[in-house]
Amino acid sequence: MNRPASIRTAVEARLARRHRSERRFQFYGAAAICLAVAFLCLLIGSILIQSVPAMTTWRMTLEVELDRQTIDPRGDMSEASLRRGGYNAAIQNALRAQFPDVEDRAELRELFGLYSSVNAARLLNRVVQDPSLVGRTVSFTLPIDDDADLYLKGVSVRESRAPGPAPVRIERREGRAVSLASDTAVFDAYVEDVREVARERARTLEQRALRAEAALADTIDRDIRAIYEAEARRARVQAERLRERLDDGAPVVLGPQIPSLLIQVSGAVIRITEVSADRSSAQGEIVISAALDEAAHADWTLWTLETPQAGRLISDRQIAWADALRERGLTRSGFNTELFTYADSREPELAGVLGALIGSVLTMFVTMLLAVPIGVGAAIYLEEFAPKNRITSIIEVNINNLAAVPSIVFGLLGLAVFINTFGLPRSAPIVGGVVLALMTLPTVIISSRAALKAVPPSIREAALGVGASKTQAVFHHVLPLAAPGILTGSIIGLAQALGETAPLLMIGMVAFIADAPTLGLSGFTEPATVMPVQIFLWSSAAERAFEARTAAAILILLTLMVSLNAAAIYLRRRFERRW
Amino acid sequence: MAYDTNPAPSTVYHPAPPGMQIKVAARDLSVTYGDALALDRVQIDIPDRSVTACIGPSGCGKSTFLRCINRMNDTIDTARVRGSIKIDGEEVNDRSIDPVLLRARVGMVFQKPNPFPKTIFENVAYGPRIHGLAANKDELAAIVETSLTKAGLWKEVADRLHQPGTSLSGGQQQRLVIARAIAVNPEVILMDEPCSALDPIATARIEELIDELRENYALIIVTHSMAQAARVSQMTAFFHLGALVEYGPTEEIFTNPRDQRTQDYITGRFG
């Protein structure tokens, strides 16, 4: 009777501790999962938010007159002649018709900067397909320039509008110059804003000078002293200059470093160049003209572009034009189909992932065709048939090591062997596919072997026991059971290859390729790029609009990966149901 | 190695029953797994159309002996078989013997039931199909039915032939793999503890089956049940530590064991 009692107390003594450690472990596990989920949400959320501007795009619709002389220079309506037509000139004319007062060359260049001349090719194709359009006026929709697009989406430029506080008289001078005058200080608010920003900046400069001077006092080294001295002097001078400009008695000259001021009055847009010292009158130039009478205008708007011109890639005039186009109902925002139907382009508004998607599909096709049969075959041979001796164990060790080789090494191999020795074309999906297949092989072999090993030996014995040959036992019984595991391993390997960039850089798949490769046999040797490389290229592009497009491309790649994995799970389920 | 240095283990042979036709004959049969000796120079003659029971304590080499007869030991990398084993005077370990043909002639029921993860029908039909024993579907279905009937399983599974074999109970699975083994119509049937997972009723049915099969086949069964060995077998071989200790007609072994170890084992004093 003693022993049950003692075992009971012994267990009870440790029971509380055991439960505690169990609970602690469960808590750690739950915490780890929560953390992982949180990071995943953060990642996907931030990509989603970043990609939002790339989901839609602003397009403008212009009435383009396809004048016979410009479109059909030889006058015979032949395709060759139509292909030489001045389509860009036709688009330019249509845009000019909207803003007839733009005259000098520099301003015209600014106006035509609202779209990319690459669009002319689409108009050309339309006319070549339907020559009856020549001589008519067609409405042509084209994506607006990426900087104007970002402005219209309200991401790149901070702006504010306020009604004019008091009536203003507008007087035209020679050319497009105008002067504005009012009885009260109507520009006071604007000038105060500018002053405040400038004062703030002067203060920071002075602080920087003070810091540099303090450091100077502590330093003995001559070279370092020189650096601090220079910095202090520079900051002082800049601050001095700003303070001078802040002088109340001087007129404010609007430059690229301070917010721009536009005036909207009965359809016209005036860009202010100088505000007088008493803040009641200003000089400006007409950007968009309209009939302005001599009487005082009571209904007008102060339109401040708070992001200074130096801080944006779109000029004041372009903003005014884009805004006017929107007012006139000529622009419309819509789903960014270009992202899916176009190949890469230097113009963000015309850049899409189609080329990279096709490149990825072609490359993955080659990879799958090589890696899966070879890998699974090798795994079956090694696992089921190969004698267990020194040679096979060396091979085994090497396969395991190969899985750990950095992927860029496979790129070097591809460059040296396939391109330099065999003379296969650069940047081609076939070479990329082969290189990625080499990279994926160890993964496929290792996971397939694990799947084969997991099949209980009793199944093999059962098959051999009724007189099946080894091959029959493997193919009739072992392989079907290992198939889900092999499939999962292969798809993980392929997904890894789909997201791989480094080896493809070595074989030239990083080039800028503006034409999507053919989705067919000839496509395998055409220059192409793949999704992750496209993302890499866009992420290093200078244009701001590529930022959002990079995020969107990442989303597309992630979607691709998720659907690939979903396919794997689906296939797995199906195979498992058949056991 | 033990094989070379030690004297050969001595075996007590009881006089063979009259008119015995030898089906399987082993001479100097030894098996090593790596360095471990599992079977030591076994000499045995197993008669046709009768049941031979192999008994002995766990780990004494009964399964190993059985697996020598259909060369199942080939599948174990470390296993090495020496000596001779003949079926109908034909050397099994000979290079000219194809293990595929051999295993078709020598059916085996394993220690643990191992149905294929396929339908009941497929389990039984697999052997006849790969050997081309049926000319058409009807013949194949007939083979499946007779095999299942012989194994005493037909009534239970007739209406669920297309359900997975793994969904059967342990005892049903055991009878399924027996049906699978007899479906290819072998000459010798090896059964490694066929009743270890069965209840008394199912055991009785299997024993009945073994008794029926005796008419046409040579059966070699491994069992841990002395009663079963006494009930179903005509010959009994007692193994101990890899050696064949005593071999003879079952009645003789059970009523008049001559070796002390045999006596101890069958009276339950060890094992």
Ligand SMILES: Nc1ncnc2c1ncn2[C@@H]1O[C@H](COP(=O)(O)OP(=O)(O)OP(=O)(O)O)[C@@H](O)[C@H]1O
């Ligand atoms: N695959 C193997 N590798 C190494 N040693 C093995 C292997 N199979 C069996 N052995 C060894 O050979 C000896 C005989 O094994 P065997 O399976 O023939 O015993 P058994 O008589 O069938 O026992 P049981 O009644 O428990 O089934 C044992 O000592 C065992 O450890």
Ligand SMILES: [Mg+2]
């Ligand atoms: Mg055994």
